[in-house]
Amino acid sequence: MQGRGGAAFAGTLLGEGEGLGVDWPDRWTKHKWCLLVSVSTVFLYGLGGLVFAVLTWFQTWVYSDVMYVADYDVLVLITTCSCILLLTFLVGITGTILNSRPILAIYALLLWPAFAAILAIGYTSYKRSTFALDRKLNLAWSQWYTSLDRLVIQNSLHCCGFYNPMHEVTPSKTCYVRTSLPGCKAKLLAFERTNLRWVWTVAFSVVPLHVANIFVALCCVNHVTVRFGKGIMPKRYRLQAEDVRRDAGKVKEALGVVSRPRFVRASSSSVFREDKEEMSPLLDDALGTYISVPSGYVIEKRR
Known part of the structure; x- marks a missing residue:
């Protein structure tokens, strides 16, 4: 009987939404639902960027090692931006579930460096792919890439040298003077144009969604619950002893002096x-x- 009674009592509490301190969905405001959807989208494109960066770092897809060598700075920016986005998501989902406005204020603040990181990825990749990409590759191959970097590109793209097997080549088992492999410039240029175009397209496509998330955060942080603010009355509206005395004096002046009636007792006559x-x-x-x-x-x- 005791076990049944305890179960019934617990069921009653859960049915009423009390006892566990959890707000059930029917009590959530529309601002909290908007925040939840917004934070979820931040998680999605942050996770997507991090997965792409990890797969590239571990060289699990075709030509990932070429991107590691040729676009190392873009890869670092993608990794950094993804980490910032996931950190922002953790702060945002914590503040949304706990109905904490200070935590949500931090979430709204973290959206701005994430926005700057997304713009940095798009700007860097777009500028590199659009303005004199072939000359940039010429300079990088002759001055920036090491012998190991050239060897990685040659093995991945199945080429030898930059223009031909006799121009700035790193010798290997497949790359030598009389090899039939072509130079790496054409293949490297084609790969960079395609890869960088995908990077800046995705980055600039995320920008409108991220701006919308910033707008939702700014509009909904203070309305995550029905109560506005912390529920504490402002200091200037608090009742003090001096206010009570002043109001009592006004009441006496309005009503005048009220005399207390005398006690009446029976006559002894x-x-x-x-x-x-x-x-x-x-x-x-x-x-x-x-x-x-x-x-x-x-x-x-x-x-």
């Missing part, structure tokens, strides 16, 4: 007793006789 004795027989004949007793005793009718 014999005339009052004689009148009472004369009226008693009349009352007995008309209504019957009742005995008045002290409080706590039963009043009985005399027969």
Whole structure:
């Protein structure tokens, strides 16, 4: 019986949404739902960027090592931006679930460096792919890439040298003077144009969604619950002792001086007793006789 009673009581509490301190969905405001959807989208494109960066770092897809060598700075920016986005998501989902406005304020603040990181990815990749990409690759191959970097690109793209097997080549088992492999410039240029175009397209496509998330955060942070603010009355509206005395003085002035009535007691003259004795027989004949007793005793009718 005790176990059934406890289960019924727990079921009653859960049905009423009390006891566990959890706000059930029917109590969530529309601002909280908007925040939840917004934070979820931040998680999605942050997770997507991090997955792409991890797969590239571990060289799990075709030509990932080429991107590691040729677009190392873009890869670092993608990794950094994804980490910032996931951190922002953790702060945002914590503040949304706990209905904490200070935490949500931090979430709204973290959206701005994430926005700057997304713009940095898009700007860097767009500028590199659009303005004199072939000359940039010429300079990078001759001055920036090491022998190991050139070897990685040659093995991945199945080429030898930059223009031909005799121009700035890193010798290997497949790359030598009389090899039939072409130079790496054409293949590297085609890969960079395609890869960088995908990067800046995705980055600039995320920008409108991220701006919308910033707008939602700014509009909904203070309305995550029905109550606005922390529920504490501002100091200037708090009632103080001086205010009570001032109001009491105003009431006295409005009503004037009220005198307390005096206590009235029965007269001790014999005339009052004689009148009472004369009226008693009349009352007995008309209504019957009742005995008045002290409080706590039963009043009985005399027969």
